Amino acid sequence: MTAGDWPSGTMRALPLDGPGHVIRTRLPIPDHEPGTVLVRPAYVGLCGTDLELFHGTAAYLNDGRTAYPHVFGHEWWGEVVAGDGGFTPGDAVVGHTMIPCGRCPDCQRGRRSVCRNLVETGLYGQQGAAADFIRLPAHALTRLPEGTEAPWAVLVEPAVTVVESLERTGCGPFDRVAVLGTGSIGLLTVQLARHYGAEVEAIGVDPAGLELATHFGATAAYRPEDAPGRAYSLVVEASGASSAFRRSLDLVEPGGRIAVVGVATDPLDGLVPGRFVLSGFDVYGIRHGLDHYGRTVELFATGVLDGAALVAAVVPAADVEQAFKLLECGRTGRPKVILEMGG
Ligand SMILES: [Zn+2]
Ligand SMILES: [Zn+2]
Missing domain, CATH: 3.90.180.10 (Medium-chain alcohol dehydrogenases, catalytic domain)
Known part of the structure; x- marks a missing residue:
């Protein structure tokens, strides 16, 4: 039937x-x-x-x-x-x-x-x-x-990946989060990490995007080169630039986590594998959030996500x-x- x-x-x-x-x-x-x-x-x-x-x-x-x-x-x-x-x-x-x-x-x-x-x-x-x-x-x-x-209900799709990245990394009130990139994923990440009680700072190259991040609750906004190093317990790479992934390694504090959401395809020279060991941080590749659609619809419906x-x-x-x-x-x-x- x-x-x-x-x-x-x-x-x-x-x-x-x-x-x-x-x-x-x-x-x-x-x-x-x-x-x-x-x-x-x-x-x-x-x-x-x-x-x-x-x-x-x-x-x-x-x-x-x-x-x-x-x-x-x-x-x-x-x-x-x-x-x-x-x-x-x-x-x-x-x-x-x-x-x-x-x-x-x-x-x-x-x-x-x-x-x-x-x-x-x-x-x-x-x-x-x-x-x-x-x-x-x-x-x-x-x-x-x-x-x-x-029309903005189309944003449920990118937002499920944001939910996955903050769930898998266990984002919470004790976190100081750096979000790299001020596209849809980056700006939704700022919103959701604030909802989880984290302190959030935005890092990007677009001044208007950084301004929006501040509007959504980021307490500081930096160009990549100006952000403080080894200062974040969680870094979310949402720009998709290989250079931003490299920058993430400098931003995360020892023992912290990096969630890689942006798909950067340029190879990186000079990555030193030992840094991953000695700094003891975790790197999460966030493929998608296909199990979070229902929850994500709720987050928009209740105004958590704008x-x-x-x-x-x-x-x-x-x-x-x-x-x-x-x-x-x-x-x-x-x-x-x-x-x-x-x-
Ligand atoms: Zn897409
Ligand atoms: Zn299958």
């Missing part, structure tokens, strides 16, 4: 067709499969990963996990149209990026983020949300509060090129560019 009428025919979609090139086309509406839900995306957030897909530099393209034409869109929310899993047409839902198989040995051990059959929405193996419809397994959807309308203040622009899907241009030219301050689907 499926709830709602599952449409057939074709739908509008916005695949990337080559570096720097989005096309408007029609694709078949995905058929109903048992256990799946068809959702109409309302808003799609764009991040650095989308820009890499747009530029043709994304790892997923280079290692063959995906190819053009590629329907992007991994940060999004929408309304249920039809399907299984106890959803009702009209329910507002956020879609998960990582979709584990649930059957492989890693899934069975509870290590779902390293599932060996993993697909990731809008990245590889699963069509993204830049289309009229997206079909996902029911277990890869989390309900949003009734009446959700806000999404509205992170939105730089909401751009109609018809002007998708403009959205990528905004992403490309580097915003200052508010980080999130969002596409408005539909219409």
